[in-house]
Amino acid sequence: MSVLIFLDQADNNIKKSSFEAAGYGAAIAKQIGVAAEAIVLGTVNDDLTTLGQYGVTKVHTVKNDALNNVDAQVFTKIIADAATAIGATVIVFSNNFNGKAIAPRLSVRLKAGLVSGAVALPDTTSGFIVKKNVFSGKAFANVSINTAIKIISLNPNSFSVATTSAMAEVIEFATTITDAKVKVTSTDKVVGEVPLSEAEIVVSGGRGLKGPENWGLVTELAKLLGATTACSRPVADIGWRPHHEHVGQTGLAIAPNLYFAIGISGAIQHLAGVNRSKTIVVINKDSEAPFFKAADYGIVGDAFEVMPKIIDAVKKMKGIS
Amino acid sequence: MKILVCISKTPDTTAKIAFADNNTKFAADGVQWIINPYDEWYALVRAIELKEADAATAIHLVTVGLADTDPIIRKALALGGDEAIRINADSHDSYYIASQIASIAKEGNYDLVFTGKETIDYNGSSIGGMVAELLDLPYVSLATKFTLEGTNAIIIREIEGGEETCKVQLPVVVSCQKGMAEQRIPNMKGIMGARSKPLKVVEPAAMDTFTSIASFDLPPAKAGVKLVSADNPEELVRLLHEEAKVI
Ligand SMILES: Cc1cc2nc3c(=O)[nH]c(=O)nc-3n(C[C@H](O)[C@H](O)[C@H](O)COP(=O)(O)OP(=O)(O)OC[C@H]3O[C@@H](n4cnc5c(N)ncnc54)[C@H](O)[C@@H]3O)c2cc1C
Numbered sequence: 001m002s003v004l005i006f007l008d009q010a011d012n013n014i015k016k017s018s019f020e021a022a023g024y025g026a027a028i029a030k031q032i033g034v035a036a037e038a039i040v041l042g043t044v045n046d047d048l049t050t051l052g053q054y055g056v057t058k059v060h061t062v063k064n065d066a067l068n069n070v071d072a073q074v075f076t077k078i079i080a081d082a083a084t085a086i087g088a089t090v091i092v093f094s095n096n097f098n099g100k101a102i103a104p105r106l107s108v109r110l111k112a113g114l115v116s117g118a119v120a121l122p123d124t125t126s127g128f129i130v131k132k133n134v135f136s137g138k139a140f141a142n143v144s145i146n147t148a149i150k151i152i153s154l155n156p157n158s159f160s161v162a163t164t165s166a167m168a169e170v171i172e173f174a175t176t177i178t179d180a181k182v183k184v185t186s187t188d189k190v191v192g193e194v195p196l197s198e199a200e201i202v203v204s205g206g207r208g209l210k211g212p213e214n215w216g217l218v219t220e221l222a223k224l225l226g227a228t229t230a231c232s233r234p235v236a237d238i239g240w241r242p243h244h245e246h247v248g249q250t251g252l253a254i255a256p257n258l259y260f261a262i263g264i265s266g267a268i269q270h271l272a273g274v275n276r277s278k279t280i281v282v283i284n285k286d287s288e289a290p291f292f293k294a295a296d297y298g299i300v301g302d303a304f305e306v307m308p309k310i311i312d313a314v315k316k317m318k319g320i321s
Numbered sequence: 322m323k324i325l326v327c328i329s330k331t332p333d334t335t336a337k338i339a340f341a342d343n344n345t346k347f348a349a350d351g352v353q354w355i356i357n358p359y360d361e362w363y364a365l366v367r368a369i370e371l372k373e374a375d376a377a378t379a380i381h382l383v384t385v386g387l388a389d390t391d392p393i394i395r396k397a398l399a400l401g402g403d404e405a406i407r408i409n410a411d412s413h414d415s416y417y418i419a420s421q422i423a424s425i426a427k428e429g430n431y432d433l434v435f436t437g438k439e440t441i442d443y444n445g446s447s448i449g450g451m452v453a454e455l456l457d458l459p460y461v462s463l464a465t466k467f468t469l470e471g472t473n474a475i476i477i478r479e480i481e482g483g484e485e486t487c488k489v490q491l492p493v494v495v496s497c498q499k500g501m502a503e504q505r506i507p508n509m510k511g512i513m514g515a516r517s518k519p520l521k522v523v524e525p526a527a528m529d530t531f532t533s534i535a536s537f538d539l540p541p542a543k544a545g546v547k548l549v550s551a552d553n554p555e556e557l558v559r560l561l562h563e564e565a566k567v568i
Contacts, residue, residue, distance in 0.1 A: 010480075010481045010482065015481065069485075070480075071459075072450065072453070072459075072460050072462070073453075073459060073460070076454065095446075096481060097462070097463060097479060097480050097481055098480075098481075100446045100447075100450070100462055100463065101450060101460065101462040101463075102450070103447070103450070104415070104419075104446075104447040104448070104449070104450025104451045104454070105450045105451070105453065105454040105460065107415075107416060107447070107450075107451060107454075107531070108416065108419070108450075108451050108454035108455055109454060111529075111531070112531070113416070113531030113532040114415065114416075114447060114531070114532070115532065116444075116445055116446055116447055117444050117445075117446075129535050131538075132444075133444055134442065134443055134444055134537070135332075135338045135441075135442055135444075136441050136442075136444060137540075138338040138539075138540075139338050139340070139537055139538065139539050139540070140537065140538045140539075140540065141443070141534050141536075141537050142534070142535045142536045142537070142538070143532050143533070143534055143535065144532060144533050144534075144535045145531065145532050146530070146531060146532060146533060147531045181459040181489055181490065182459050182461060182487050182488075182489045182493075183487060183488045183489065184485050184486070184487045185475075185486050185487060185488055186485070186486045187480070187483060187484070187485045187486075188483050188484050188485075188486075189480075189482050189483030189484075190482055190483055193482070194482075195481050195482035195483075197481065198481070201567070201568065225568055243465075243499055243500055244479070244484075246499065249334055249358075249441055250358050250359070250362075250441075250499065251499065253444075257567045258561070258565070258567040258568065268334060268335050269334045269335075272334070272441075275540075278567070279561070279565045279567045281557070281561065282546070292546050292548075293543075293546070294543060295543075295546040296543065296544075296546060296547065296565065297546065297547050297548075297549065297557060297560060297561065297565070298546045298547070298548050298549070299548070299549050299550070299551050299554060299557060300548065300551060301551030302551075305551070306551055306554050309554040309555070310554045310557060310558060313554055313555040313557075313558040313559075314558055314568070316555075317558055317559075317562055317568075
């Protein structure tokens with residue numbers, strides 16, 4: 001018996017959210033007294049023995065370039081084979097783009113109950129109950145998985161991992177690779193920026209910034225803090241910023257360590273996508289803006305006056321002048 | 322070409338989230354229900370556009386829900402579905418719901434099954450993938466664009482940090498999100514016409530459930546905002562650095 005963790009890669013590197021999933025899966029394995037093993041598909045540059053640091057004892061690999069694009073059907077088959085081969089009773093994914101494509105298929109294939117969007121370790125005192133995010137961050141549900149095999153996909157940024165100096169054993173998993181029915185014809189990636197879903201700091205602007213020509217206030221602070229930029233829905237709808245920056249109930253839901261909101265009112269639909277952020281800072285000229293109720297720190301003031309001063313103060317703190 | 326669009330009912334985005342019966346049930350009293358925005362704005366409207374462009378011949382809607390789902394389904398018909406099937410069951414288990422939808426999809430021989438990216442209440446993002454696996458069909462998740470080229474679909478989907486264009490032979494299951502289409506408002510003609518469109522109610526097939534909700538919790542309340550004077554933004558930076566330790 002074991003816990004199997006699916007490690008996701010992007011551009012031949014293991015993603016940050018997968019290291020979280022590894023630590024989470026290893027913690028479950030410890031809790032139920034079994035080994036934590038992982039699987040990586042495609043070719044990766046990482047030294048996979050270092051996964052031992054997260055508590056993984058064995059890493060199964062299928063090194064094949066055909067697996068560098070994720071096809072949910074092809075991946076489901078291989079992960080199901082591996083799960084069966086090692087007798088996995090719990091399978092862990094990150095609840096990211098690929099996790100959302102593969103975990104539901106695997107659930108059907110293995111007749112294994114799935115909880116997606118988990119935010120804590122399962123309660124295994126009686127049964128197997130996983131806390132997950134529901135109502136777009138406004139509540140949690142404690143979901144009981146009633147099947148022999150359990151699948152959990154962990155929300156990014158919701159589990160902090162402790163590392164050790166252990167090393168994992170890396171073994172090639174022998175399997176057959178089926179043909180992908182979905183052919184990827186091109187990819188288009190924003191290079192050099194941390195994707196919004198994985199960002200630890202996010203600087204976000206709303207309609208209060210008046211127009212795209214003022215976005216320097218957002219991007220300059222973001223650059224200083226190593227942050228990714230985001231925006232409210234109307235800002236993306238009017239075309240001031242690209243759609244992929246739209247966060248909220250109908251955009252991306254994020255949970256960074258710091259969410260810095262400038263000129264955003266904090267409508268309930270906006271909060272639904274950002275309320276899991278660990279620290280929220282709000283800059284708004286209206287002291288009645290609903291966002292202040294959800295914030296940890298705030299300044300009531302005109303962003304056009306306040307932001308340049310904040311940017312200067314950050315530069316000073318970082319020793320840049 | 323026939324399209325099946327999966328429709329779910331969800332509380333309005335401004336609904337108060339509270340729980341009843343010892344925190345085991347969503348407190349639905351006084352809650353306004355809507356079509357799940359992803360199902361409506363993106364999946365359904367894109368299907369309607371395909372039909373308007375003569376690329377699709379029929380749009381069928383499917384929902385798993387009790388009679389209180391009918392107003393939502395009628396609204397979806399008013400927007401432009403041709404007929405609807407309601408499977409008369411109430412469940413929060415994705416596998417059970419997907420199994421019901423898959424049995425309808427199998428019977429109807431659809432070329433295309435559209436779902437929303439996720440529902441805004443249970444946030445599972447699982448139904449599309451499960452239906453695809455149950456039907457042994459390819460699945461393209463989180464699609465932002467969808468066009469047809471003969472019997473192939475050309476789909477753009479979101480991936481980590483960007484997007485990917487892919488090509489797949491129909492039939493296929495697709496989960497839809499922002500970019501696919503623009504929200505529409507039903508017009509009077511649509512609303513009148515929807516009353517006479519077929520809404521078939523079928524009893525659920527016997528299917529397994531894999532999960533059950535034991536209880537709900539609300540997140541702990543925030544301690545309250547610490548306000549810093551607009552004359553002293555340096556103090557904010559200091560607090561973020563020294564107190565919150567996030568920068
Ligand atoms: C079904 C549904 C789904 C939705 N989904 C989303 C979603 O996913 N994401 C989302 O963001 N919205 C969503 N919305 C829209 C949401 O209701 C709000 O309309 C939107 O979030 C408002 O964006 P905003 O705060 O940028 O703009 P506004 O509401 O116009 O607020 C601008 C704010 O800027 C402040 N301001 C103005 N000038 C200055 C200045 N000089 N300095 C500082 N502050 C200033 C104002 O006081 C105000 O608070 C949704 C709505 C619906 C109905």
